[in-house]
Amino acid sequence: xxxxxETLDRTxxxxxxKDRDKMESIERPNLTYWKDAWxxxxxxxxxxxxxxxxxxxxxxSVVGPYMTSYAYTATxxxxxxxxxxxxxxxxxxxxxxDLWSRVWMGARTSLMIGFVATLLNTIVGGIVGGVAGYYxxxxxxxxxxxxxxxxGIPYIIxxxxxxxxxxxxxxxxxxxMVITRWIGMARFVRGEVxxxxxxxxxxxxxxxxxxxxxILIRHIAPNLxxxxxxxxxxxxxxxxxxxxFLSFIGLGIQPxxxxxxxxxxEGSQTLSIYPLKLFxxxxxxxxxxxxxxxxGDGLRDALDPRLRGE
Amino acid sequence: MGRYIAKxxxxxxxTLFVLVTVVFxxxxxMPGDPFSSEKITPQIRQNLERYYGFDKPILQQYxxxxxxxxxxxxxxxxxxxxATVNDIIAKAxxxxxxxxxxxxAIAVSVGLTLGIVSALNRKKPIDAxxxxxxxxxxxxxxxxxxxxxxxxxxxxxxxxxxxxYKGFAYTVLPSIGLGFYTLALVSRLMRSSMLEVVQQxxxxxxxxxxxxxxxxxxxxxxxxxxLPIVTILGPITASVLTGTFVIESIFAIPGMGKFYVTSVQSxxxxxxxxxxxxxxxxxxxxxxxxxxxYGIIDPRIRVSRR
Numbered sequence: 252x253x254x255x256x257e258t259l260d261r262t263x264x265x266x267x268x269k270d271r272d273k274m275e276s277i278e279r280p281n282l283t284y285w286k287d288a289w290x291x292x293x294x295x296x297x298x299x300x301x302x303x304x305x306x307x308x309x310x311x312s313v314v315g316p317y318m319t320s321y322a323y324t325a326t327x328x329x330x331x332x333x334x335x336x337x338x339x340x341x342x343x344x345x346x347x348x349d350l351w352s353r354v355w356m357g358a359r360t361s362l363m364i365g366f367v368a369t370l371l372n373t374i375v376g377g378i379v380g381g382v383a384g385y386y387x388x389x390x391x392x393x394x395x396x397x398x399x400x401x402x403g404i405p406y407i408i409x410x411x412x413x414x415x416x417x418x419x420x421x422x423x424x425x426x427x428m429v430i431t432r433w434i435g436m437a438r439f440v441r442g443e444v445x446x447x448x449x450x451x452x453x454x455x456x457x458x459x460x461x462x463x464x465x466i467l468i469r470h471i472a473p474n475l476x477x478x479x480x481x482x483x484x485x486x487x488x489x490x491x492x493x494x495x496f497l498s499f500i501g502l503g504i505q506p507x508x509x510x511x512x513x514x515x516x517e518g519s520q521t522l523s524i525y526p527l528k529l530f531x532x533x534x535x536x537x538x539x540x541x542x543x544x545x546x547g548d549g550l551r552d553a554l555d556p557r558l559r560g561e
Numbered sequence: 562m563g564r565y566i567a568k569x570x571x572x573x574x575x576t577l578f579v580l581v582t583v584v585f586x587x588x589x590x591m592p593g594d595p596f597s598s599e600k601i602t603p604q605i606r607q608n609l610e611r612y613y614g615f616d617k618p619i620l621q622q623y624x625x626x627x628x629x630x631x632x633x634x635x636x637x638x639x640x641x642x643x644a645t646v647n648d649i650i651a652k653a654x655x656x657x658x659x660x661x662x663x664x665x666a667i668a669v670s671v672g673l674t675l676g677i678v679s680a681l682n683r684k685k686p687i688d689a690x691x692x693x694x695x696x697x698x699x700x701x702x703x704x705x706x707x708x709x710x711x712x713x714x715x716x717x718x719x720x721x722x723x724x725x726y727k728g729f730a731y732t733v734l735p736s737i738g739l740g741f742y743t744l745a746l747v748s749r750l751m752r753s754s755m756l757e758v759v760q761q762x763x764x765x766x767x768x769x770x771x772x773x774x775x776x777x778x779x780x781x782x783x784x785x786x787x788l789p790i791v792t793i794l795g796p797i798t799a800s801v802l803t804g805t806f807v808i809e810s811i812f813a814i815p816g817m818g819k820f821y822v823t824s825v826q827s828x829x830x831x832x833x834x835x836x837x838x839x840x841x842x843x844x845x846x847x848x849x850x851x852x853x854x855y856g857i858i859d860p861r862i863r864v865s866r867r
Contacts, residue, residue: 396572399572400575400576400579401576401579402576403580403841403844403845404576404579404841407803407806408837409583411821411822411825412584412588412833415591415592415825415828416590416591416592492702496704496806496807499807500806500822501822519704522711522716523716526712529705533701533705533708536705537697537701537705540699540701540702541697544699544700545696
């Protein structure tokens with residue numbers, strides 16, 4: 252206790268006074284919701300690493316196949332089932348196709364299906380759920396009864412049958428997934444819109460004469476965005492898994508095209524002799540799902556306003 | 562409660578009806594037909610089509626099918642000679658049910674334990690281990706898990722049989738492979754649910770009243786924290802069920818999933834339809850039971866849903 256009032260010299264202090272111009276200014280830099288979320292996501296080490304892994308895979312799915320001179324469909328009868336070497340970095344499959352380029356072409360397919368199908372689900376589900384929740388009444392009742400009925404249908408069975416009806420490929424995989432999976436998002440968005448539209452600021456906007464479209468887009472959507480992004484993020488691993496599952500049972504992507512699920516299927520046929528052929532696709536599917544799950548957790552924490560300032 | 566149950570029954574029946582109709586349409590839209598792979602003369606084909614009723618207009622076929630369905634008759638398979646769909650299901654379902662129940666039992670018991678232990682030891686090493694296990698478990702698709710188990714325990718170390726289903730040793734790998742994802746899911750959910758409950762006021766009250774730790778954990782925490790788990794039992798059953806599709810083909814188990822995939826590929830109309838209806842009815846009733854169960858367990862729901 253040395254610095255008592257007696258030892259403190261007056262000269263240590265400086266008179267600040269009042270400055271009428273500065274009094275009202277905000278000294279801290281303006282931090283929007285999104286900037287703040289981004290800052291908190293970056294502070295989360297695990298989520299940052301996950302984001303880097305996902306980013307790396309996305310970049311590699313674009314450039315990876317061109318890093319080696321072997322095209323992903325080119326067969327080589329002299330080098331079938333080769334182990335990884337300087338020539339073939341991941342080895343080759345039973346037809347002598349280079350697994351490095353196949354794995355990254357597969358990444359392109361799997362990631363694209365995962366992202367596109369989930370995005371479409373969010374859009375369709377978001378619109379249906381948003382409209383049903385906002386307008387309520389008869390429209391809501393009809394839409395929600397339909398959703399209730401469709402929700403109980405095992406989606407994977409319908410997806411399997413749709414894959415047989417349509418010719419297999421990326422497009423039909425996406426269609427099958429969107430038709431069967433938008434319902435979850437619609438239910439979720441409707442619930443949130445029901446909650447948000449009771450808020451005072453929505454009432455205030457209505458009193459001020461804002462149109463329904465303005466209220467939905469300017470007032471409800473931004474408040475819902477964080478939750479929607481989190482939910483979408485969490486749904487991507489599911490979509491990637493569904494693609495892998497359908498390709499794995501032989502109803503998804505067909506050779507010579509490839510996806511991770513198809514590569515896993517091909518690798519599994521010679522598991523006891525060449526386990527590496529299953530290892531590569533399995534490794535990339537699992538690490539992608541892990542990274543996306545961790546990123547989803549990180550986003551959920553970063554976008555949750557209740558955790559702001561922690 | 563009565564009105565709620567009635568509403569659920571109506572929705573469940575409507576779901577089943579839509580499912581049957583959609584699947585009936587989808588099956589007929591599939592390119593080719595069950596006889597296109599067989600070498601037969603036009604005369605034989607005509608006879609076969611008459612035998613299975615394909616010569617009638619499609620709407621009439623649909624009405625006939627619904628009529629038979631109402632009596633519980635799923636018709637004859639088109640690929641397995643002289644076998645009714647009911648027979649095939651009766652033979653295959655016990656395998657799938659056995660496998661599924663084992664997987665569910667492992668997933669729920671181990672998953673709950675991990676989640677509870679993890680939450681009670683928050684920020685200790687044991688919590689970190691449980692969280693990592695759960696994170697890995699939810700990231701590995703079940704077909705990869707199946708192959709990993711098969712490769713290491715069966716092929717590499719030769720500890721357990723890798724195919725067929727003839728005794729306890731045979732059931733170990735498939736049920737772990739099938740249940741691991743669900744196990745991880747249950748443990749994650751239970752952990753976060755427990756952590757939420759710990760902060761509730763009634764826990765403070767119980768502590769203030771001097772209740773024993775065992776009583777607080779058992780009576781107050783777990784009983785409340787387990788509620789969200791009950792809600793996901795329906796989706797969990799569905800995911801275990803679809804998991805059997807691949808696990809059964811990996812381990813060569815003659816269950817429903819294996820039959821389903823092959824019947825889709827060979828366009829066995831009646832078998833596809835019959836099995837889908839069976840799967841659908843099974844899932845719809847599972848969801849129905851879970852909904853009702855939830856209403857019984859949590860009195861708050863009963864009031865608010867009425």
